[in-house]
Amino acid sequence: MSHVFPTYNRLDIELVSGKGTEVQDQNGTSYLDFISGIAVCNLGHSPSVVKEAVEKQMETLWHVSNLFTITKQEEAATLLASASGLDAVFFCNSGAEANEAAIKLAKKHTGKTKILTFKQSFHGRTFATMSATGQEKIHSGFGPLLPTFEYLPYNDEEKLSEVKDGDVAAIMLEVIQGEGGVNPGTLSFLRAVEAKCRELDALLIIDEVQTGAGRTGLPFAYQHYSLNPDIVTAAKGLGSGFPVGAMLGKKELIPSFSQGTHGSTFGGNPLAMVAAKATMETIFEEEFLKDVQHKSEYFMEQLTLKLQEYRIVQEVKGIGFMIGISFDKDVSDIIAELRHNGLLTLPAGAHVIRLLPPLTVTKGELDQALHILVHTIKQHQSAEVC
Structure with missing residues (x-):
């Protein structure tokens, strides 16, 4: 028997080199590899x-x-502050820890107790970040959650109004929901969230754990809006596979995270x-990000063009190299067949x-992935007709 808790639905595949x-x-x-360790290996595997x-x-x-004193911390914090426009950084080891620090x-x-998040969000699996996550499947079996989180429907300005x-301390969101289905926020909704924070004298927390570190073609996804x-908050792609998390904040927040408050x-x-x-x-070099933008725009255009003829495909969505393909059916069989055909992908919910x-993917590799996707989806649609 294995002596590891079975918390993951592991494949019978061990990746040994890359x-x-x-x-x-x-x-x-x-x-x-179009999983990249779930948006971690943004520079690809084993970047020199x-x-x-x-x-x-x-x-x-x-x-x-x-x-x-850790000088390398100061140097990394300076890069994050410059790329984000924020002023101070707390370093930790993961996205969940970064979100814990933000909470x-x-x-x-603020001295307030409530934090508003959104349905289909994902913020982590610690008790506080699980409570912040707006998905029942993440909550199931753990008893009463922390009572100070409330969930609103995403992209719903009426409910927000x-x-x-x-007593709202903050509104916390992903500008593109990742685990919840690759759901980009609309410009008007995200601007309305920011306005609501100012109205309530609450803080705006943006979870960039999956969308940060250049994943969308800018240092952070909120910059598109x-x-x-x-x-x-940031993590995943920040360390190219080394466990790194970070919480960034404005200078007026610095006195609230003084000595002894967190660690x-x-x-x-x-x-x-x-x-x-x-x-x-x-990643934060302008030319590198421009290259990500050009390649991802090409790939999105080709996906949209080549997949529009397949009725089982409902939508191609996302920004940069955070892309979702939604289907009218469960996608587990399609993902398995893609893997059999040499392309590693993952779900975002049952239908996406x-x-x-990696942000370093070549155009040739994008074309190869596109060919595998089209071939596999075509085979699945043909099998359904038969």
């Missing part, structure tokens, strides 16, 4: 720039307590910081296939 977009399993089979930075750091110091900071700074509660968040043993350790720094120095290629 470079760029391509990975190999234990049998030597190669795949195009990150590998070299980590190897150099490993020769000097792996870990040191946050009781000491604590919002409540402490009805909120009058003066010209939003002005008070707090932003992390491993957060901001030297290895994680050099990985994050090397990653950000590459999520595509998260």
Whole structure:
């Protein structure tokens, strides 16, 4: 028997090596990886720039307590502040931890207790972030959740306008819901959320755990909408596979996160910081992001064009390289067949296939993935007719 808790629905595949977009399993089979560790390997697998930075750091110091000055933290924080327009950073190890920090900071700074989130959202699996998540399947079996979270329907300005509660500390959202189905917010809705925060004297928290680190063609997805968040959370692609999470906030929030209010043993350790720094120095370059924009626009156009003739496909949606293909059926069989045909993808709910290629993916690899997608979907539609 395995001595690992069965919390994951694991495939009978072990990925043993990878470079760029391509990975190999234990049998030597190669795949195009359009999962990227769930939007983690934004520079592809084994990027040399990150590998070299980590190897150099490993020769000097792996870990040191946050009781000491860590210059690499300051350098990474400066990059994040410059890319986001925010002022201060708390480093941790994951997206859930970053969202935990955001929840604590919002409540402490405002002195209020309620946080509004949205149905089909996903913010993590700790008790607070699970409570913040607007999906029943995440809540099931854990008893009463934290009572200070309320869920509104996403992209529903009318329901949002009805909120009058003066005890709201923050509104927390993803500008593109990831786990909930790759659902982009509309410009008018997201602007209405920001306006509601100002009306309620509440903070705007944007969860960029999956959408940040260049995934949508800009450093952060909220920048497509010209939003002005008070707090932003990031993780996943920030460290190219090294566990790195970050909570960013405006300067007026700094006094509310003073000495002793929060902490992390491993957060901001030297290895994680050099990985994050090397990653950000590459991804936040203007030319790199322009290349992501051009490639993702091409891929979205081709997907929309080539898949429009298949009735089982309902919609191609997303921004940049965070793409969802929604179907009129459960997609598990299609995902399995794509994998058999050499393309790794994952679901976002029962009816959506999520595509998260490395940002370094080549046009040739995009064309190859497109061919596999079209062929597989065509086969599934033909099988249904038969």
